[in-house]
Amino acid sequence: YPTWPTNSLQANIYAQISLALNRIYTEWYRSRHYEFDITSSTAYDQNFIRGRNIFENISQLVDEVFNVYIIKPGRQEPFYAEYCNGSTVTCPGMSQWGTVSLAQQGYSPQAILEYYYGPVELITTDDIQEIEGSYPGYPLKLGSTGRWVQIKQFGMNRISVNYPAIPKVPVDGYYGPEMEAAVRAFQRIFSLDVDGVMGKATWYRTSYIYVAITKLAELTSEGHNPIFSEGSYPGYPLKIGSTGEPVRQAQFYLSMVDTYYDLIPPVTIDGIFGSETKNVVIQFQRLYGLTDDGIIGPVTWAQLVDVYLGIEENVFVPVAVLPLKDYPGYPIKPNASGTDVVYIQLILNRISTQFPTIPPITVDGKFGNATKEAVIAFQNLFGLAADGIVGPLTWNRMNDIYSTVSSGCISITGAGEKAYPGTVVKQGQSGPNVQYIQNSLNTIRTVFPQIPSLVVDSIFGASTKTAVETFQRITGLTVDGVVGENTWNRMNDYTTAVSNGCLSDWKIYTDISDHDFIPGQDEKVSSTDNRTQEIFSVYQRPQRILKIGCFGEDVKALKILLQSTAGENPFLMGENMFFGLSTKHAVQRFQRHLGMRADGIVTSELWDKLTEV
Structure with missing residues (x-):
């Protein structure tokens, strides 16, 4: 009243x-x-x-x-x-x-x-938006990747505590056989159609059960705890002999890194900085290219916090997404060893889940024949010089494709401008369906140049069959030159990914790095700062809206802008190509400064205002 x-x-x-x-x-x-x-x-x-x-x-x-x-x-x-x-x-x-x-x-x-x-x-909160259902609009199934998969993996693991017949699954954003088995078990328990696919009915049933067992909609809720929290640097370096809450907080961060990154050994959270903690800090520093002195100074602390924020903000729940590393400044060649090789091996293995022509390799930090073959397969696939050497072009392209794969940017939905016509399309046929196939393959070819260019004549001849076979080989489909439902849908997925900028043709970056690398020579290239400035100078206004979850060089250029024009801290945003919560907050601060709606979304209008300052 x-x-x-x-x-x-x-x-x-x-x-x-x-x-x-x-x-x-x-x-x-x-x-x-x-x-x-x-x-x-x-x-x-x-x-x-x-x-x-x-x-x-x-x-x-x-x-x-x-x-x-x-x-x-x-x-x-x-x-x-x-x-x-x-x-x-x-x-x-x-x-x-x-x-x-x-x-x-x-x-x-x-x-x-x-x-x-x-x-x-x-x-x-300043995050005001319309209500959207969580269901992404398409079923998640074997081979799906990305944020939605990660959310459901996290939820399934919590549900399995109360329903132990449901097996635990890795929270890695990849819908593999383990996730499929867990979904089937869930569907059997709750009387759903047992197909191992997370369709709309299964999606919302898992949401219902998750809310029920955690009591999120009751006064006695066990709560949905934020996985990570951002801590302020204590103001002094943490090293052997240090004790107290700052050490405990750093150990907590490191223990969570250990949970999601295999290269970091476990650490005891006891608030005492002993030799065990020092060794873990050294491994962390080596992974991120920092001075490996085992001391947590402001740079190491900022990187540690950024890793945690990057995990939470980009995927909503913990996920084993490797933070992107800049090119080290010299080519990585056969017989090399160390953390750079480990990084290459991890990147290639993740990419191979989407592109099976790249063979999986053992992550051992040694650049042997298997790693060389995987590098060559990657180079062949993406139209690079197939010399088995990871120079700046190959390194940057690996980062680009890894970001695409890890973000779930290439959706596996089959949705496209035109749905599967219901019958196979093959050599000897003609008409609008063939024309659609030819246009799609020509679009995809901008990223995969080994697909031959096609004359769009609506006639399914030998050249169209060869192009279809090449596409099937790239994407791990049965190579028969016939466009059935699987090939049609996969073609739609890749056409969409290329058309919306999820997979770029990389032309904008080629001129930046080409002059820096001569195969076979251990030449130092320009510094990271110079390179990013060069990228920014050619990568003008992005061709898309930038917001949480985006990956790419345009995000990196945005961070440079926010640093130079708005005075934002680059350590908190992360010197990578991820658009996460810290970046969103920086954008919102700039929007408030201009008197704009603070939604944290970078439109072309906001980009122009950033460049005007």
Whole structure:
């Protein structure tokens, strides 16, 4: 009621906002197969009547705090702030009439909330957007990759705690046989069609079970804990003999790196910087090209924090995505060894999951014949000089393709401009379906030049068959020169990936690095800073919107802009090609400075404003 004290009204508004957001966050109704997000009934949620008269003082309060919601300490989900009027209806949560007497006693809004709910935090957000269902719009199945797979892997592992018949799966963003087996087990338990595919029904059923077992939509929620937190540098180096909370925090970071990066050994979290911690720090420093002195100074600390932020912000849940490394300045050749070789081997193995013509190799840090063959296969696939040497062109192209594969940019949906016609298309046929195939292959050819160029004549002749066979060989399909449903759909996937810039033709980068490398010579190339400045000078306005989850040189150029024009800290954003939470926050700060809506999304308009400053 408008006559209630302001602190009472504000506490009630916070509770109402949080309850509504919790319904959205947990997909309470979507997971039960309803086509809405929240009811308009006080028996379940809240009552809303469009166009009804409102009270001015309440309206002003709502305008001031509409973007503030409640969480429990250490959690990230909006709190299920159950409440009732406290007179005709009572409940375990907040009494609305009870808030009036508390406010009259001088309780602040937060103190009122804590009287009923225990310790809480009030979170203010500038991330205002429309409601979207979490289902990505296409089924996840064997071979799928990316953020959505990672989210469900995380959820399946939590569900398996309560349902041990469901096997644990690696949280790596790759929908492999282990994930398929786990999904089948889930489907059997919950009476769904057992096909091992995460379609819409299975997607929302897993959401429903996850919310149920974690009690996210109840007062007694176990909470969805943020996996990582950003810590400030303690102000002094951590080294042998150091003790206390800063050491414990650094050990926590390192232990999580160990969980998701095989190259880092385990560490005990005891707050004591001993020889074990020093050895782990040295391994971390070597992995990221830092001075390997075993001391956590400001640079090592910033890199450590950036790795954690990069993991959380880019994939939402922990994921084994290797942070991208810049070209070391000299070619990596057969008989070389060390962390650069390990990096190449890890990159190639991940790429080979999408491009099976690249053979998987043992990650041993030794550049032997197997690694050379994999490098040559990669070079052949992407139109580079096939010499088995990793110079700047090959290194940068590996980073580019790895980012594409790891981000799930190449979706496996089969969706495209034209759906599969229902019958195979093969040599001897003609018509619009053949024309579509020829246009698609010519588009894909801009990235895979070994696919022969085709004359678009709508006739499926020998040259079209050869181009289809080449495409099938590249993507690991049966090589028969016939466009069946699998080939058609995979062609759609790759055409979409090339057309939307997910797979680039790399022409914009070729001129930058070509002059820096002479095969067979251990010449130093220009420094990382110079190279990124050169990239920025030629890579002008991006041809796409940049936001969380994007990968590429245009993101790296954005970070350079934010550093030079807005004074942002490059260590926190990460000197890589990932657009993560830290980068979003930097963009939002710049938008606020300009008086723009702070959504953290870089449009062409915002890019132009960055370059004007």
